Amino acid sequence: MSHQPVKFYQTGTFTVGNRLLAPEQRSVQASAKRYNSLNSGHRACQGCGEALGARYAIDAAMEATHGQLVAANATGCLEVFSTPYPETSWQVPWIHSLFGNTAAVATGIAAALRVKGKAVRVVAQGGDGGTTDIGFGCLSGMFERNDDVLYICYDNQGYMNTGVQRSSATPPAARTATTMAVGVEPGNVFGQGKFVPAIAMAHEIPYVATATVADLRDLEAKVARAMELHGARYIHILVPCPLGWGSASDQTIQMARLAKETGLFPVFEAEGGEIKSALKIRKPLPVEDYLRPQKRYAHLFAPTLRADVIERLQGIADRNIRKYGLLEENP
């Protein structure tokens, strides 16, 4: 892991800040002078994980580049809630691309800056729909050319901005507007979809990582590491969406935490196509603990308990735990 966890200072590394730590050991978000790249007044829903994840990530990138950063942004909630013309919440040079081409736009910006001889860094960002579906061709191109861009995908597991439709990042069994909770296999089907971090790794680009809004220190360390490197880099952040998931607005971080703790969302880091480390599960939990609080899985619990479906989801978690080595060797 690129960041050294603080072993023990009352709350270890888990809280955002820690008055007992030396300032240089504190998180970017703990600073009273953080950039607030995504400022107040944006129109994201109450408790939006995407708004939170974007500020975490872009502030960390701003910190790493001393503010020398440009962002390209695909269409999606993040763009819509932050920038209703002529207002914007961004405190970073920012351009709205199309829904599907933000990787290409970022590539172009990076090329222009290189030609102009400017040491300004480039990030591209988009939702899971803009990344794993419509923007995937541009993204893969950016990867294979190893363009000097950090691409950040904010994964809320659906097309939230247009009313919660399924994307290729929507998990099996989840209800969306296009995968209704009807029929023998209610919700999204099993055996479809893709996990873009693994595809990104297959491009053997310098850096690929996953993160969640529940592990701030880990997320910041990953952005900082990505900014130390050049070439194509990819960070995929799980950002719960209270609206689309049907979870309480105060449970956004808890949902991300449970996704990681159950093993449903593996949090790891890879360089040059090879996994370097995985964030271990602290308190192993059954997937049910994660599913139950979300209305998009309500059909698994009523009118009848779908133990069979929960079992299959548990199987996915178990496989992640095996595949990414998510359990502590000597607990």
Next chain:
Amino acid sequence: MDKPFAITLDVGSSLANHTGSWRTRRPVYVDRLPPCNATCPAGENIQGWLFHAESGDYETAWRKLTEENPLPAIMGRVCYHPCEGACNRGRLDESVGINAVERFLGDEALKLGWRFDAPAAASGKRVLVVGSGPAGLAAAYHLVRSGHAVEIREAAAQAGGMMRYGIPKYRLPRDVLDAEIARIVELGVKLRLNQPVEELEPLLGEFDAVFLGVGAHLAKRAYIPAGDASRILDAVSVLHGMEGSTDELKPLLGRHVVVYGGGNTAIDVARTAKRLGAEESIVVYRRSREKMPAHAFEVEEALQEGVQMKWLATVKEAGAGEVMVERMVLDEKGFPQPTGEFERIEADSLVLALGQETDLSLLQKLAGLNIRDGLVEVDAGMMTGHRGVFAGGDMVGNERTVTAAIGHGKKAARHIDAWLRSEPRVPAPKHALATFENLNTWYYADAPKTMRPMLDIVRRQSTFDEVLGGLSEENARFEARRCLSCGNCFECDNCYGVCPDNAVIKLGPGKRFQFNYDYCKGCGLCVAECPCGAIDTMAEDI
């Protein structure tokens, strides 16, 4: 208007958009009462002083502690720390070692010579304190700090009450006791030793108020048929005798000692006997081990030192060199019933440790007093039925601990102060309790409790050296940092970090945070993610 192609409006910041209007519930910062504080008989602000110890600012921690309790080095040795039993961390892994940190702070203060702040301006009022036990000392300390002239009259040759004449040295070294008492006396308390108050009434005219803390020193007896050659002693006298200046004055107990009773005093006598060289020191108690009023850890330590326990037995008769005991059984209600089975055990002496009561003879002529079950009745402000005469400690309550006595002394002092100034005392309203359910324990790193070192067993059986050691600075700080800070902001920046709307303002070290209600949408994330439960929500009127 010179605008780029297709641009018609000025660019603006979203700060113009006050999303606070969406809110239906608002978060508010609160301070909740940590369970440790709520439980402390001396009313210490434990979480408050641990907070300073966490950052290594031990002196501030000690000052915060001694606002409530002037005897931390003693506390850190003899307090039965009910706070640790209530500590929320106990439900996570193990309770915070509050008592150990308190001792560290107390010892640090003695080592570095920290002094109390000078008393407030003199009030011109005189208060008599009868007895220099923990109740009297605490009352004197708080009274003198409030500016009153205090005189303690103490019957014994030295101050400290049962802390000196009861609690053995191996649990409370006398240099610690002496130093903490001296620090109180230094504040200007007039301590008059060898001055028993035989009759209080005539003294009332000399003082504006009186605090009584005479303790409970009369040993309770049980009728035990005894032969002429038997040697029967009582526990308080035996322990009192241990304070004799030379060995000749030490009590002669013999090689076989039987102690009758099941409280802490019985255990202390039995352990003392062992240290005085008894081959056998046996505690006889009529009920079972679980029912013993003595604390489990004390029983355990005694057993380790070779003290023997005879549970479910009563002493029937004391003869020359032996006592006869009868085996008991517990009935279905848990009461011991005789079995008619007898046993003789060797005993050069039999020490009765059956509890103590108060000698109230000094109060005989005092009008208005109410005595119930041997205890002097006091009102909520610790005042007895006689106006201007207050009381606390063992003589008013059955809790009978040093800590409770200190709490009584403090409370009485605050009411005496108000009474002397003819102002009603309005205590600050109590905060709601910080329950375990208020916490988000995810944020606390796993950290097992630090154990204090114990003296080796040989020295525990042959000397009066202190049994329990103290923590090193590093360990004390670690232990302090295990505190969850229940119900009180410890500036972890979580609320500031997790707000998706940047609606939390960080005010800087020591100043905590503030909500920016212009932008707070009321999502409640800060409330859910506050580790220590220092944020509550309330409905907006809409």
